[in-house]
Amino acid sequence: MRRHPWNTAFEWSAPSSVPTTLTGEEVDAYDRHGYVVRPGMIDGDTLAGVIGECDAFEAEVDAGLRQLPDGRLAIAEADAIVFAPHLASRSAVLGELARDPRVVGAVVDLLGPDVNLYWDQVVYKKPEKPRRFPWHQDNGYTFIEPQQYVTVWLALTDATVDNGCPWVAPGVHRHGTLHHDYVDPLGFQCFTEPPSKAAAPVGAGGAVIFSSLTPHLTGPNTTEAVRKAYILQYAPVGAELLEGDPAQGPPTGRRRCDDPVNQFPVARNGHRVPTE
Numbered sequence: 001m002r003r004h005p006w007n008t009a010f011e012w013s014a015p016s017s018v019p020t021t022l023t024g025e026e027v028d029a030y031d032r033h034g035y036v037v038r039p040g041m042i043d044g045d046t047l048a049g050v051i052g053e054c055d056a057f058e059a060e061v062d063a064g065l066r067q068l069p070d071g072r073l074a075i076a077e078a079d080a081i082v083f084a085p086h087l088a089s090r091s092a093v094l095g096e097l098a099r100d101p102r103v104v105g106a107v108v109d110l111l112g113p114d115v116n117l118y119w120d121q122v123v124y125k126k127p128e129k130p131r132r133f134p135w136h137q138d139n140g141y142t143f144i145e146p147q148q149y150v151t152v153w154l155a156l157t158d159a160t161v162d163n164g165c166p167w168v169a170p171g172v173h174r175h176g177t178l179h180h181d182y183v184d185p186l187g188f189q190c191f192t193e194p195p196s197k198a199a200a201p202v203g204a205g206g207a208v209i210f211s212s213l214t215p216h217l218t219g220p221n222t223t224e225a226v227r228k229a230y231i232l233q234y235a236p237v238g239a240e241l242l243e244g245d246p247a248q249g250p251p252t253g254r255r256r257c258d259d260p261v262n263q264f265p266v267a268r269n270g271h272r273v274p275t276e
Contacts, residue, residue: 010176021105034173034214079128113270118235130220134189140180149235156228169194173213
């Protein structure tokens with residue numbers, strides 16, 4: 001493992017507040033292993049509404065992919081894997097989910113009292129072209145400082161080893177952001193095999209919550225049904241995106257992660273920020 005060239009002075013910061021949503025054992029597992037599985041994070045009625053919204057957005061993106069050469073755009077591909085980003089700002093249902101106290105409470109327990117939504121996207125893994133998604137860290141795609149933010153990987157359908165549930169590399173998060181190489185057509189990869197790995201299956205409505213620094217992958221979908229997930233990522237207030245090409249030298253600029261449309265506030269002083 002090699003560190004990312006911009007990762008020069010990283011030290012892992014353990015969650016320091018008294019948890020109000022997660023248990024102490026869950027916070028400790030996140031600190032030690034870089035992830036925690038939380039079954040039943042949202043209820044069935046909420047889940048049904050979220051699936052309806054996500055299905056519609058995914059169908060829109062999938063139709064667009066099918067108009068492109070080879071049905072591909074970057075790492076998205078019809079019949080393989082489809083991404084639909086920035087939905088919380090377009091859907092009242094998904095905007096409410098991004099601010100849901102069950103979700104925001106867990107994130108505050110891990111990040112601190114002042115938090116913004118950083119990114120959200122649907123990821124549907126199709127069975128027609130079974131394909132793994134390689135070992136990577138979320139901070140390996142876009143370098144954010146502080147390097148620690150939180151991903152809530154919400155299962156919209158049961159996520160199993162057979163249909164592409166997350167796998168994680170426990171403990172590696174403490175090294176900070178690693179060097180990544182691009183592997184076409186799969187995406188960025190920080191290594192081919194970690195020192196150790198663990199599957200993180202979770203039922204529909206549950207979530208795998210992990211650090212932006214936790215290497216993870218999802219395996220191929222070898223079933224006959226689509227594996228559906230909605231991913232919500234949260235960063236502390238003041239987080240910045242570093243701009244430039246790490247292969248060419250130091251960052252050339254910084255941009256605050258506070259776009260009012262897609263990176264809206266979800267918690268201030270430890271309290272959830274409601275929908276306006």
